[in-house]
Amino acid sequence: MAMRPKQCWPLLLILLSPELLLAGGSIAGRITAKEDTSGLAGATVVIQGMARGTTAGADGRYRIEDVPPGNYAVAFSLVGYRRDVRYGIQVEDGKETVINVMLTQAPVQTEQVVVTANKREQSLQDVPISISIMDATQIQERNSLTIEDALRYVPGVNITGGQVNIRGSSGYSRGAGSRVLMLLDGVPFITGDTGELNFESIPVGQIDRIEVLKGASSALYGSNALGGVINIITKPIPETPETYVRAYGGLYNKPSYPEWAWSTKNRFYNGQAVSHSARAGNLGVAVSFSRLLNDAYRQNDYLRRYNFFLKMREDYANAGALTMNFGLLYQYGGQFVYWRNLDSALIPPVLQKTDNVKSIRYFTSGQYNGVISQNFLLSTRGIWYHNDWGYETINAIGRTESVSDEFDLESTGTLLLNDQHTMTFGLEARYDLVNADLFGLHRGGGLALYAQDEFRISKLLTLTAGARFDFQSLGLTKPSGQLNPKAALLFAPAAGTTVRASFGRGFRVPSVAEAFTTAAVSNLAAVPNKDLKPERSYSYEVGISQTLGSLGTFDAAAFQSDYWDLIEVGLDASSGVPIVQWRNVTRARVQGYETSLKLSPFGGAVFCNVSYTYVYPHDLTTDDILKYRPRHVFYADATVRLKPLFFGGDYRYISRVENIDMELVNLGIIPDGDQRTPIHVVNFRVGADVDLGGTTLTATFNVNNVFQYNYVELIANMAPPRTYVFSLEAKI
């Protein structure tokens, strides 16, 4: 018996009646690929100036009903294809207007749709701030095991010890706090205790694309969005049933020096993933399971990870939709904090040889998008994120545990007032429960209100202005409020050219870990700081984006961020035992510029990205360079597609980090911790896509770090040597 929609969904997130009976005509038709006239399932159709749209079905057919009579512009888009906008489409009462559209393939997304910049779908060209996109194909071709691996090639982003640094906003905070906010399908995805980004909870195979928004974004996203936002968007559920199987295996090359060898066995890793998705009427379900077994190239750095992911979506008659995600992660492994010394770079100190970490994390999130009227769209989303992890060291009796639960509920309205004004406003509430051996028992949360207006002053000029007020208590002894304004201008003097300027204020409330950690790990002791205050920043950016015909796009931006009360880890050895404490110590300024070029010459057979970011991260308090911020970051990659083969390569250059935790070195805690070099990493890949009558088989062979360049991103943590990876995947 088929389940009725309202029986099978929890009602928690449905705050508003989704359906309003509307009258008028309809717009329908078929969207096909120009190359082979096949139907483009999943293509998006949006009536501009209205909160109305739909997606094309399996054969590319679409239909929007109950459209009031009038003259409209309708936009058609799909990832991988050039956006097409049809103007002057007449809709009459009781009649159907048929619009058939053929989209042209465009590997370089000059008209790509993004959702993070203003909490609604927009063309990338209409966004007044810097944003980069990495899609599933790029992640898949690189055989990225984790999301942070994939992010290593996003312009302006670099990773230090698994923590994300966007344009010099962050250094390394030892797993406590993040100046980058992570979203999962638009929902905040930050742990309640440490406030860090747990990328491993999201199976890489379920990612459709990653949007990286650069610069302070607290005016829309609140705390943590001080340096930027990473929005991980999961794959949509396809119209036709689909089964996906992937298996991969990797082999680490032998260490470069005999002194570094610590095992006579070859070190391998392997993983498997299987997922299935299907639709029954308006209900779509996707379920996936994956695991990763990593022997690791370093001693006591092994990892076993298991992910389960479930996504459900129910579509309603007038473009409303309810989406729910559930994810479960179980992982355990050794813990490699730092090397014994550079002569034994792949071995931890003796006392850390048995350290291990175990984590169980699960979340359930939901989002309801409803059309309230022709010009009002309401989105309500929420998450419960449970995070349980603990570690065991030789120094402690038993396991040190931390359990936290984060609840976040947000409602966002988008009101298309007229052709000139688009209002976005919302309310967000958050509550966290933390019970940890390290941090104690804490309850707290926050409440926020925000609003902004996108004012289309003329066809050439758009002004966006808004603000968000946050009241927060978690991580603070004294709860406090913060108003964060923002303003942005977008000027489009010619087709394909946009000039942008933006200003935003950011803030970040310290995480529970930063404020309340009491611990003794290895030969360090951490003490709480109950006087910790929120960090604040002002960010400014000017930029220009230029499409280069059908070849690609060029983008350049200059930016500056001023920080107050920046929280850094301080080390005090005056009492004899080195004491670690997070403190508001720094007034800082980060200036820089970024250029990026995306090109796909030869009809899209070649796809290249080149980007360069210069950052001057100045600690104004000490007149020094901020820790763990490289000045120069250069990425280049190229992929050539000669069907069915594809091959390509990446090059990553990161200049030598000028300042690190030298206190740890000077006190003799981390031997040779000052040893670091510029980073040069080269990867190669080759693969083939084979169509076996309904089953697409993809085989990929990667060689990462081809030249076996030995480097560290984090103090005393040697990066992987040359690695050979073979993967096989089938889509049925």
Add this chain to the structure above:
Amino acid sequence: MARLASHSKRWLARALFVAAAAAFVGGCNEGLGPIYEETGFEGVIHYSNWPPLDQVWELRLLVFDNVPSDSSSLLQLLLASVTDPGHIVLYPALGTPGLPKLVDATSYKLTTSGSTLQVRRYNYVVLAWRYGPNLFADWRPAGVFTYNQTTLEPAPVNVRNRRLLENIDIFVDFTRLPPKPWQ
């Protein structure tokens, strides 16, 4: 637009060439490797305005973890270092001839393998000069390791594991001696 496209192709070709060259050059360098260094520090002691030879009985380098601030005699401090090695290091060791006299400069090297030096921060590196016959009392500093030759404020030396710190130089002017922190 065609010119723009042509220009961008040239730009791309150059950028990829630069990237490939940098990747090759960077790749040829293997990056980090084991360190085959001793642990300690070395430098040169420069002398000027020597006093008469009969006033130069002995010269030794003394390395203190903290600047002596009490009224102990140097001998007491040295005896204390025997029971707690590493806090004060004497070079050359007692029982061996001291540093050369009446020379313009002399080099030295102090390592953990050749002395009681330890991996730690030493805040006071001083050339001790015995100016008279009393082995227990006639000592005073002749020069210190400093970053400021005007104030002669002692500068620290951080001894790190398997690092031979260089240029720990001391400039001695016998007509302008640093303060004496011991009795």
